[in-house]
Amino acid sequence: MSEQGKAPGPAEELLRIRGLQVVFDGFRALDGVDLTVGKGELRFLIGPNGAGKTTLIDVITGLTRPAAGSVKFGGVELVGRKEHKIVRLGIGRTFQTSVVFEELTVVENLDLAASFRRPLRSLLRQRRGVDEVVAQALETIGLTELADRPAGVLSHGQRQWLEIGMLLAQRPKLLLLDEPVAGMSRDERERTGRLLTEIAKDHTVIVVEHDMEFLRRYASQVTVLHEGKVLVEGDVAQVSADPRVQEVYLGRSGKEAAA
Numbered sequence: 001m002s003e004q005g006k007a008p009g010p011a012e013e014l015l016r017i018r019g020l021q022v023v024f025d026g027f028r029a030l031d032g033v034d035l036t037v038g039k040g041e042l043r044f045l046i047g048p049n050g051a052g053k054t055t056l057i058d059v060i061t062g063l064t065r066p067a068a069g070s071v072k073f074g075g076v077e078l079v080g081r082k083e084h085k086i087v088r089l090g091i092g093r094t095f096q097t098s099v100v101f102e103e104l105t106v107v108e109n110l111d112l113a114a115s116f117r118r119p120l121r122s123l124l125r126q127r128r129g130v131d132e133v134v135a136q137a138l139e140t141i142g143l144t145e146l147a148d149r150p151a152g153v154l155s156h157g158q159r160q161w162l163e164i165g166m167l168l169a170q171r172p173k174l175l176l177l178d179e180p181v182a183g184m185s186r187d188e189r190e191r192t193g194r195l196l197t198e199i200a201k202d203h204t205v206i207v208v209e210h211d212m213e214f215l216r217r218y219a220s221q222v223t224v225l226h227e228g229k230v231l232v233e234g235d236v237a238q239v240s241a242d243p244r245v246q247e248v249y250l251g252r253s254g255k256e257a258a259a
């Protein structure tokens with residue numbers, strides 16, 4: 001993994017969102033969101049239920065079309081592009097529901113995910129051995145020893161790592177992860193934190209997460225959404241000390257913000 005591009009100073013901009021508005025039946029799910037994410041950032045996106053986090057990810061990935069605003073990725077406008085074109089530009093996401101094929105092995109799942117980048121002729125030709133990108137993804141997610149086991153036998157945590165590996169196999173520049181540690185044990189959360197830190201060395205990662213303890217340990221920059229707007233942005237210390245953030249979280253669950 002390369003450390004290049006991690007020199008101090010402002011990171012090169014990768015994602016630039018301006019004036020984003022999403023309206024569902026007259027309800028503004030996003031109401032003028034501006035967000036800039038630099039290359040190599042591990043950005044956390046938090047906010048109470050209904051704040052607009054998933055909607056924001058849906059707009060970036062082309063699933064939801066905004067009523068107004070712009071989403072530029074490496075200078076390229078994404079609004080109006082189809083989902084699969086956005087994937088090909090280098091944006092991968094996980095969903096809250098699993099996309100793993102249980103009857104295929106771990107390595108077959110990764111291979112399938114990688115295959116969409118391969119030219120058709122190499123798909124038709126029988127290939128031997130494991131692709132470099134697949135082997136690397138397998139190692140990064142720490143599932144090399146389980147490579148030939150069916151994905152159906154994986155634990156919840158291992159399955160989440162496989163999904164992240166499937167994204168890596170598609171060689172994205174930007175990964176969008178929706179609640180990657182939901183339902184995980186403490187040990188699995190720690191492994192996931194280390195995995196995300198490793199991945200962020202040569203990718204940009206945006207994580208939607210509710211787990212405040214996880215956020216405090218692994219986030220660098222945090223953006224807090226509330227009622228479709230950016231409420232606060234900064235590093236973990238700034239954001240958790242901000243009275244507006246405490247108020248929003250105290251309104252929902254006093255323990256989370258005060259802990």
Ligand SMILES: Nc1ncnc2c1ncn2[C@@H]1O[C@H](COP(=O)(O)OP(=O)(O)OP(=O)(O)O)[C@@H](O)[C@H]1O
Binds near residue numbers: 049050051053054055
């Ligand atoms: N397809 C839809 N049609 C109508 N309303 C929607 C739709 N999708 C989302 N909403 C509404 O938009 C608001 C933002 O939802 P969103 O799922 O983006 O919030 P969130 O921050 O991801 O919340 P959570 O933490 O609960 O996942 C909510 O009030 C939700 O009910």
